[in-house]
Structures are given as C-alpha cells and as structure tokens.
Amino acid sequence: MHRLSTATLAATISILSNVTAQDTAVIGLNSLTEIEFSQLSQRDPNPLGEKALAIHPDQWKHAETEHFIYHFVHDYVATPVSVEAEFHYRVVAKEIERDEPPGDIKSHIYIFENPQEWHEFQALGKLEPWTGGIHSEGSLFIQRDPSYKFSGNTLGHEIVHLVMHRFYTAGIPRWLDEGFAQYISKDAHASYQRARGYISKPHSESIPPQDFMPLSTLTAFTYPPSDRVHAFYNESERLVRFLAETDKPNFLKLLDALGRHQPFENALAEFYPTRFSTISALEEKFRDYASKDFGSSLQQASN
Numbered sequence: 001m002h003r004l005s006t007a008t009l010a011a012t013i014s015i016l017s018n019v020t021a022q023d024t025a026v027i028g029l030n031s032l033t034e035i036e037f038s039q040l041s042q043r044d045p046n047p048l049g050e051k052a053l054a055i056h057p058d059q060w061k062h063a064e065t066e067h068f069i070y071h072f073v074h075d076y077v078a079t080p081v082s083v084e085a086e087f088h089y090r091v092v093a094k095e096i097e098r099d100e101p102p103g104d105i106k107s108h109i110y111i112f113e114n115p116q117e118w119h120e121f122q123a124l125g126k127l128e129p130w131t132g133g134i135h136s137e138g139s140l141f142i143q144r145d146p147s148y149k150f151s152g153n154t155l156g157h158e159i160v161h162l163v164m165h166r167f168y169t170a171g172i173p174r175w176l177d178e179g180f181a182q183y184i185s186k187d188a189h190a191s192y193q194r195a196r197g198y199i200s201k202p203h204s205e206s207i208p209p210q211d212f213m214p215l216s217t218l219t220a221f222t223y224p225p226s227d228r229v230h231a232f233y234n235e236s237e238r239l240v241r242f243l244a245e246t247d248k249p250n251f252l253k254l255l256d257a258l259g260r261h262q263p264f265e266n267a268l269a270e271f272y273p274t275r276f277s278t279i280s281a282l283e284e285k286f287r288d289y290a291s292k293d294f295g296s297s298l299q300q301a302s303n
C-alpha cells in the first residue's frame with residue numbers, strides 16, 4: 001500500500017514540475033506531518049466539520065499545508081490529496097491572475113475512508129451530483145477508499161470550488177462555479193496524464209444539439225437540474241471556455257462582476273459590448289461552439 005501511494009505521489013509531484021520548481025519546494029516531497037488538533041493554526045467554524053469529527057472521533061488525524069487543513073484517517077490517503085490541493089490552488093490563482101486573497105484563511109478538507117461512516121455523514125449535507133463530494137461554506141468533505149485508485153478530474157473539480165470560494169467568498173452563479181471547476185480541472189488533469197507519459201488533451205465535451213439549453217435557462221439554475229446533470233456541467237464548461245478563450249481579460253472582469261452578484265446580462269453588455277451585448281447575441285455564437293466536434297472521432301476518442 002505504501003509503495004502504491006508513493007508512486008501516486010511521485011506521479012502527482014511530477015506535474016508540479018510544470019508549474020515551477022519553487023512551488024514544488026513549497027509543497028515538499030514528504031508525506032503530511034500529523035499534528036494534534038489543538039495545534040492546528042485555525043478552526044473550522046462550519047458545523048458540518050464538527051459533525052464529521054464527531055463520527056468515530058478517535059480516528060481523525062490532522063495536518064496542514066500552506067492553504068489547506070486536512071482531517072483524515074491515514075496519511076498515505078491524505079498526502080496525495082494535499083499535493084493535488086496545493087497544485088490546484090496554484091493553477092486557479094494563475095488562471096484568474098490573482099494574488100493571495102486578503103487574510104490567510106485556510107480551507108478544511110475532511111477525508112472519510114469507511115463507506116458506512118461516509119454514508120452516515122452524507123445525510124447531513126448536499127452531495128454534489130458530479131463528484132459525490134460535499135462542498136459547504138468553503139469546506140470540502142470527501143470519501144476515499146484506499147483500495148480504490150481514483151482517476152479523472154473529480155477531486156480537482158472539488159478543489160477548484162474550494163479555491164474559488166476563497167477568492168469569491170460571497171459566491172458566484174452556479175453555471176460559472178461548475179463550468180469553471182470543470183474547465184480548470186479537465187485541463188489540469190490532462191497535464192497530469194501527460195506527465196505520466198500519456199497522450200492527453202483536455203476533454204471538453206461537446207453538446208448534442210438536441211440537449212442544448214438556452215442560456216437564459218442555463219444561467220438561472222441555482223443547483224444542477226437533476227434531470228439534466230450531465231448536460232448542465234458540460235454546457236457550463238463550454239460556456240466558460242468560450243468566454244475565456246474569446247477575451248480572457250474581459251472574462252476576468254465578468255467573473256469579478258458576477259462575484260459582486262451583478263446580473264449576467266448587464267455584465268455581458270459591459271465587458272463584451274462589441275462581441276455579444278445581449279444573452280441572445282451570445283447564444284447565437286455560442287450554440288455552434290457548444291456543439292463543435294459533436295459526433296466526430298475526436299469527440300468519440302475523448303469519451
């Protein structure tokens with residue numbers, strides 16, 4: 001088990017060389033150092049955190065890195081999570097071109113291992129339909145079965161939410177939050193795969209024309225619609241990718257405006273005035289982009 005987890009860690013760390021050597025030095029190559037709960041630099045005011053730690057209380061160990069605090073059972077399970085967490089922190093901060101948010105509040109990550117206990121805990125929070133994790137008020141609750149090798153971008157997706165919550169504490173619209181989490185974590189996952197010697201491109205999924213949701217509908221959801229979960233995440237990801245690729249500086253301004261709870265239509269008119277000043281003008285151009293590559297071999301290869 002230790003050998004396996006060391007290999008996983010080494011693979012994860014190798015992607016860090018794509019960031020900078022300095023980042024790797026900051027994160028360190030060793031497993032997390034366990035510290036007493038009383039010695040943690042910060043407490044989690046989230047009541048769900050307290051409830052998590054009340055489940056089989058003597059099992060929990062604790063550790064922290066620069067931006068996160070971890071509550072876990074085994075360090076070989078928590079260490080790769082910590083490497084991914086700090087990696088995604090840097091990827092997001094770089095993407096949104098922001099320095100450290102004011103204050104140095106860390107995000108808490110609770111890692112359950114026992115399926116029974118996770119099941120018991122799940123009843124207390126709202127599971128994200130995409131990843132099966134629970135993200136609540138800037139804290140993340142996940143289950144990791146040590147015997148199951150995790151793949152894909154689901155942990156990265158949740159960590160992007162955590163990091164975005166640090167920068168936009170008052171919240172951003174659901175399509176933007178989910179779309180951005182998918183956009184960043186898919187790209188980061190592709191670089192992770194490439195670092196392990198695989199040929200991998202970010203797998204942005206195209207939207208079958210019949211599944212396309214009007215943007216006025218997509219942008220109004222406050223929670224992923226249960227009958228169209230997959231379509232909601234994919235179209236949100238495509239929309240974020242489209243806006244960011246069309247005009248990155250103005251995408252960041254739009255993000256800030258939506259972080260201040262401005263209506264989407266107003267922000268669009270302000271920051272994309274010549275390209276698409278209304279939602280329907282945006283939709284006209286976005287519709288083609290959303291279904292690009294649908295049914296092609298490229299799309300099939302990516303599924």
Ligand SMILES: [Zn+2]
Pocket residue numbers: 128130157158161177178181
């Ligand atoms: Zn999500």
